[in-house]
Amino acid sequence: MKTFLEIARFTKPQGLKGDLRAQLFCDSPDVLFDFDGFYMGANKSFIKAKVCELRKGFVVMSVQGVDNIEKAEKLTGETLYIDREDYKLPENTWFIKDLLGLNVVNADTGERYGVVKDILQSAPKDVYVVKSPEGRELLFPSIPEVLVDINITERIIKIRPLEGLFD
Numbered sequence: 001m002k003t004f005l006e007i008a009r010f011t012k013p014q015g016l017k018g019d020l021r022a023q024l025f026c027d028s029p030d031v032l033f034d035f036d037g038f039y040m041g042a043n044k045s046f047i048k049a050k051v052c053e054l055r056k057g058f059v060v061m062s063v064q065g066v067d068n069i070e071k072a073e074k075l076t077g078e079t080l081y082i083d084r085e086d087y088k089l090p091e092n093t094w095f096i097k098d099l100l101g102l103n104v105v106n107a108d109t110g111e112r113y114g115v116v117k118d119i120l121q122s123a124p125k126d127v128y129v130v131k132s133p134e135g136r137e138l139l140f141p142s143i144p145e146v147l148v149d150i151n152i153t154e155r156i157i158k159i160r161p162l163e164g165l166f167d
Helices: 029-034 069-075
Strands: 004-013 020-024 037-040 045-055 058-063 079-083 103-106 112-120 127-131 137-141 147-151 156-159
Touching: 004 029, 004 037, 004 058, 004 069, 029 045, 029 058, 112 137
Parallel strands: 103 156
Antiparallel strands: 004 020, 004 079, 020 058, 037 045, 037 079, 045 058, 103 112, 112 127, 127 137, 147 156
């Protein structure tokens, strides 16, 4: 498991005073308020940054020492990271990064469906995208009737598909 997890990316300057728009890679912008800074760049340098404004689809952030558009432009495209040790997840929740690549099997028969390739978060519940060994894309919702168990250590997700789910 990676120590540093991507949480956002600066997409462009916002205004003339050095603020930046950031695209989020987390469930909620509220997570960003738990931090007074982030790691950035290939060497994961720590920067002081904070959220100034929440907007639909992105956040506006300020970075200490970035006080004009020219400095902000230099940060465009940079990815912000958190150290997984700095954020404690609630019980029975996982970082999406840790779920990608896990094997998905039938909880009752052991039949292997494939590996998790993506998790869609636009529905009321997350939807797991699984690539089967045959190359098919299978989808299942993250609901208790289907999702039985996630074991990060064993790299396996056990599911009990509803009738017709993968037809």
